[in-house]
Amino acid sequence: MIKKTSIAFLVILTAFTGTTIREAAFSETAFRGAVLTESGLTEKVHYPLPLISSIIRFFLSPQIAHAKETITCPKTKNQSVKVVEVAKNIYVRKGLNEIFTKENLAAIATISFVIGEKSVAVIDTGGSYCDGARLLRVIRKITDKPISHVINTHTHPDHIFGNAAFEKEGAVFVGHKNLKRAMVDRGKIYLENLTRIMGKDQLVGTKVIPPSLLISKTKTIDLGNKKLELRAFGTAHTDHDLTVFDPELKIIWTGDLLFHEHTPVVDGSLLGWLKEMKELSKIPAKFVIPGHGGPLLKWPKALKPQQDYLEKLTADLRKIIEEGGTMLEAQKRAAVSERKKWKLFEEFNARNASTSFAELEWE
């Protein structure tokens, strides 16, 4: 009864003071840098305005309040999600430095959201419906503003497979002009592969949602006194990398144009990536939120380790090719001096060597 009374008081208080939503939500979760622990992962697919839904849930029977379709996410050991407010109204969930597993629900990319005066933009949605739904639940503990934009930085599954959790939010899905094609080409196979690796239950609700707003060069969106500049890059990490820049706070989201901690993964062009990094470094940011690692690093300083890795990989491969070495030798030898600097090195370096060997062989 005491609990019900205090909830009722909170709901009424929330109705009168906008800021209380956030403070109330985090009195139990202590936000800045703290772990927001989730108990159970039964997700309601549709999230109406939290305030209204709290009132409905409080006064009506659970049957009425929960009549909507539900997707039940599996309970795994890794049930916590850490979201940090890195700057005013900018929140980041740093990804785990892991490969896809049953336990991590593919929560391996660094994903974010930005709150403006009118609406919210989500920048990458995580690696599964359940990962995205978890982010949405955090968003709804902080704000009831509509989500106007879901921005995907590129097509890799750890960045886009949370999209379905935002499908009913009425947001426009945004990406590089080549993203739609990449999702159509690869989406199905990604989903099959992840289902095989992680299991069907872990991928419940997950589907490919391609962008409807395509960026070919640059575009500025406005969330209400919060402008974000989107920019499409040439072939680098992939052939459809998109960055987001907040000109007011001088923060750039690079997607996987920048890896931190996690070994960089070449899926577009090694030389293209080095070239585009030069362009990227010209963006007058002070801080960066990378596609892996982070959550917030100094710019352009944070580019250096990745640049060293990509340059070392290029130099080693050129040498091996010049000496008539094979792809197998390249896998064993290229960039191995970088091993200690990166996580998941064994998982990705040999693959980078093969992909880039094929690229450099004919230069």
Ligand SMILES: [Zn+2]
């Ligand atoms: Zn990626």
